[in-house]
Amino acid sequence: RVYVGVDGGGTKTAAAALVSPGLLLYPSAPRGSSNPNAVGEAAAREALAGAVRDAIELARANAVYAGSIAPGDVHIAGVCLCLSGCDSPADVARTEGWIAEDLPELKEHGVNVT
Numbered sequence: 001r002v003y004v005g006v007d008g009g010g011t012k013t014a015a016a017a018l019v020s021p022g023l024l025l026y027p028s029a030p031r032g033s034s035n036p037n038a039v040g041e042a043a044a045r046e047a048l049a050g051a052v053r054d055a056i057e058l059a060r061a062n063a064v065y066a067g068s069i070a071p072g073d074v075h076i077a078g079v080c081l082c083l084s085g086c087d088s089p090a091d092v093a094r095t096e097g098w099i100a101e102d103l104p105e106l107k108e109h110g111v112n113v114t
Helices: 041-066 089-102
Strands: 002-008 013-019 024-027 076-083 111-113
Touching: 002 041, 013 041, 024 041, 041 076, 041 089, 076 089, 089 111
Parallel strands: 002 076, 076 111
Antiparallel strands: 002 013, 013 024
C-alpha cells in the first residue's frame, strides 16, 4: 500500500509517498506553487499533479526494486493534500475537481483536502 502526502504552498509543492509494509518514504523533488491565488489555476494544477505523480512513481520503482513490494501489489491506499489557498468549501470542491480531472487514479482512494 502507498500513502501520499502533499504540502502545497505559495512557493513550492512537495509530495512524499509512504510505502507499507516497510514504511519506506519517497519524497518527490519540489515543484512550483500549487496555490492558485499566487500562480493561477493552470500552474497550480500542474505543480500539484506533477508532485503527486513523481512521488508515486518514485515509490513504485524503489519499493519494487528493494523487494519490499511486488509489482502487482503497489496500490494507492490514501492521499492527504494540505494546500495553501484551499480555505473554503468552494476551494476544497475546486481542488477535488482538479484531482478528478488530473489524477483520476486517486479519486477512489480517500483523498483528503485541507
